[in-house]
Amino acid sequence: MYQKLYKYPIHFSLNLHTFGAKKVKLQWINDLEVLNPLDAICDRKRSDAVCVSNLKNAKAVDKSVLVERPDVKIFLPFRFYVYEPKNLFIPNTYNRYLVAPSGDHLISLVDEISYISPPAPMLSQIHDIPPELFCNGDNRPPDCGPNCECVHKVDIPLGAVVEVVLVDEVQQINLSHPFHLHGTPFYLVGMGRxxxxxxxxxxxxxxxxxxxxxxxxxDFSKPPLKDNVAVPNNGYVVLRFRADNPGYWLFHCHFLFHIVIGMNLVFHIGTHADLPPVPDKFPTCGDHVPPVTLF
Structure with missing residues (x-):
């Protein structure tokens, strides 16, 4: 433990205290409920667990978002693509990959696409980004291949009611991927297997x-409002939100090592005309990639 001793307004000192130690007997606690269990059985009432989707919102909900039919429905399965080393380590190729504890070399895919960052900021320099760098599940380049890499962007009309269904195709035991949406919270209306x-x-x-x-x-009865949710292992979640905040908003797994290998996408809400103009003399940025010469 520590204690602050204020001698002067900007000087501090610290007292450290030591305590004795002894062995204690651990006791099992079996009669308490677990919040958001890893087994993902969330579509029925349980005595041993409470899923986030079972929680009720204490505040008033926007019923216009919780209509039977949304304006836009987006299904986003996610999984890993495992490279064969002979296809990964080809001379003069530089594919991203993660070495998993199992030894597999892999990348992340959302709707069969591994996200790569654009060479310039989308918000302020959209016209500096070649259009062919963008793609999504409905518009994949014909030669993209099983490890398809692009700037994964999904266009959404401004003001639309959006439903997103995330599907865990990774299915690794006791691993639930936490997905986070920038720019707007969402109602969690469904979760299960x-x-x-x-x-x-x-x-x-x-x-x-x-x-x-x-x-x-x-379940549209007072669903909780979140900006992050763990997708059940071998299961799904259903999210709802109103796309009323124009811009380019990142939607990503919150495991950093999954972000860097592509478990992300961008929701583009509205059009570029819905955004305020870029300030005069606003700094610009590129990808800082130097020219590479192969010998």
């Missing part, structure tokens, strides 16, 4: 089928 017990691994195709049959769990 497939109700079909024969489905051992969820994927985009199955999630789309659940949605078509009305079996994708949603």
């Amino acid at each position: 497939s109700p079909d017990k024969s489905i051992k691994k969820i994927n985009l195709k199955h999630t789309l089928e659940l949605d078509r049959m009305g079996m994708l769990e949603r």
Whole structure:
């Protein structure tokens, strides 16, 4: 423990105290509820756990966002792509990758795209970015390949009610990816796993089928408002928000080592005309990549 002793307005001293130590017997506590359990069983009432999606908002909710049919619905499966070393370490290629504890060399994919940063800021220098660098799940370059890399950008009309369905195709035991949205909070209206017990691994195709049959769990009764949510392992979450803040907003996994290998995308809300003008003589920036000559 410490104690501050104020002698002068800008000088501090510190007293340190030591305490004895002894062995203590640990006791198990079995009768308490766990918040947001890792097993992701969140679409039914439980006595041992409370999922974030089961919480009720203490404040008034925007019912116009919680309508039956949103203006825009976006499905975003995410997973890892594992390189074969013979395809990764080819001379004069410089692919990004992460070496996992298992030894696998991998990158992250969201909707089959690994995000790369643009060579200039989108907010202030959108016209300095070649249009061919942008792509999304509906507009992938034909030669993109299984490790598709681009500036992953999803355009959303200003003012639209947006529903995002995140689907965990990574399915690593006891790993829940926390996704964070910049620019606006969202209502968490659904969280869970497939109700079909024969489905051992969820994927985009199955999630789309659940949605078509009305079996994708949603609860519009005072849902909690968040800007970060952990997607259940081998499960899904359903988010709702009003796209009323124009700009280019990053949506990403909050594990830093997943961000740098592409588990991100940008929601582009509105058009560039909806933004205030760039101030006169505002500093510009590039990618600072020097010219590379191959010998």
